[in-house]
Amino acid sequence: MxxxxxxxxxxxxxxxxxxxxxxxxxxxxxxxxxxxxxxxxxxxxxxxxxxxxxxxxxxxxxxxxxxxxxxxxxxxxxxxxxxxxxxxxxxxxxxxxxxxxxxxxxxxxxxxxxxxxxxxxxxxxxxxxxxxxxxxxxxxxxxxxxxxxxxxxxxxxxxxxxxxxxxxxxxxxxxxxxxxxxxxxxxxxxxxxxxxxAPKLTKEDGRLDWSQDAAALERRVRALNPWPGTFFTLGGEQIRVLAAQVAAGDGAPGAALDDAALIGCGTGALRLTRLQRPGRAAMDAEAFLRGFALPRGTVLG
Missing domain, CATH: 3.40.50.170 (Formyl transferase, N-terminal domain)
Incomplete structure (x- = not known):
């Protein structure tokens, strides 16, 4: 044909x-x-x-x-x-x-x-x-x-x-x-x-809104990587979140609930398991946190 x-x-x-x-x-x-x-x-x-x-x-x-x-x-x-x-x-x-x-x-x-x-x-x-x-x-x-x-x-x-x-x-x-x-x-x-x-995606669609349910945020991480990529802001940097898991936890949306990247959400909590700083290699959370700490109480943008 x-x-x-x-x-x-x-x-x-x-x-x-x-x-x-x-x-x-x-x-x-x-x-x-x-x-x-x-x-x-x-x-x-x-x-x-x-x-x-x-x-x-x-x-x-x-x-x-x-x-x-x-x-x-x-x-x-x-x-x-x-x-x-x-x-x-x-x-x-x-x-x-x-x-x-x-x-x-x-x-x-x-x-x-x-x-x-x-x-x-x-x-x-x-x-x-x-x-x-x-x-x-x-x-x-x-x-x-x-x-x-x-x-x-x-x-x-x-x-x-x-x-x-x-x-x-x-x-x-x-x-x-x-x-x-x-x-x-x-x-x-x-x-x-x-x-x-399903409208065309933009970079801003990747911004994680911590007021949302943890399950919805976990789906967003799976849905938007590698492009446009999901991220939060802290200290003037956009930190990419490449993988995450819903976890038990309760606290203010966007606040670190422990020292191991457990973040409060509108409902439940999200454990960040793979992250990347601008211009740096992607890392599992344990290695990432050795060079970029997120201590309990840190509030993510």
Whole structure:
């Protein structure tokens, strides 16, 4: 089948490789343009761009699509059977959605209609959902509103991190998109009830609000690392919290309840187990506290 692939981050790479290995003719790979990265701010291609180059596939990196008639015409000229979209990062205009004969199929990392939007994997962990999954849907102009073709669910355990869930869902997405292209399942409209949205995350979403319940804060640590990262402030520094556990304890929100990083929350307490100072290596709490003490009574911002 002649397809275009449209994706940018690591999440999309397994699907691109699966489509290539299955023998589909990938006429073009679309991804976000290279961006400055690292200390030298060198222009760096995204993971899908790098994977496409490794596979010898042609890559297009338009900065925008909405009103770019030239891009619309170039896309239509590819004469596609289908386009596969996975965390691409740009909204496809109607002219592009309508161009492939079987439409544009999206690999969405949630069990739609729950968690439409930009950050569904993070949102599922933040909300304490018991499961997440992949939905293959046929795209339309609305935000993740298109009819569903296939679904597969996975449980979210009490220790599931966003990275582990991300990697599992990426594998499932690769498998399901091959199945959808091979079987062409009948589309099923999304139900009107149960719709929730997962907005794009910002750095400030990582600030730990100690007035919240300890369980909610522990989920936030699991959901937002490595990006945007969870943190508190103390002595003018932003200290990253990379792992934590709900623990017994009762005290003022944000106050250290002992000398071993047990912090009071709105309800219960949170034991910080892995931390990182700016410009320093991440450390388990015991090693961290030898160089940066948090004595009982210290109040974290």
């Amino acid at each position: 002649r397809i275009a692939f449209m994706g940018s981050p690591d999440f999309a790479v397994p699907a691109l490789r699966a489509l290539h290995d299955a023998g589909h003719e990938i006429a073009a790979v679309y991804c976000q343009p290279p961006r400055p990265a690292g200390r030298g701010q060198k222009e760096t291609p995204c993971p899908v761009h790098r994977a496409a180059l490794d596979l010898g596939l042609p890559v297009r990196t338009p900065a925008r699509l909405k009103r770019d008639a030239v891009e619309h015409e170039a896309f239509a000229a590819l004469n596609l059977d289908a386009a596969v979209v996975a965390a691409y990062g740009l909204i496809l205009p109607k002219a592009m959605l309508d161009a492939p004969r079987r439409g544009c199929l999206n690999i969405h990392a949630s069990l739609l209609p729950r968690w439409r939007g930009a950050a569904p994997i993070h949102a599922a962990i933040l909300a304490g959902d018991a499961e997440s999954g992949i939905t293959i849907m046929r795209m339309e102009e609305g935000l993740d509103t298109g009819p569903m073709l296939l679904k597969d669910a996975v449980p979210i355990g009490p220790d599931t991190t966003v990275q582990a869930l991300h990697d599992r869902l990426a594998e499932i997405g690769a498998r399901l998109i091959l199945q959808a292209l091979a079987e062409d399942p009948a589309p099923v409209p999304q139900p009107e009830d149960g719709v929730t949205y």
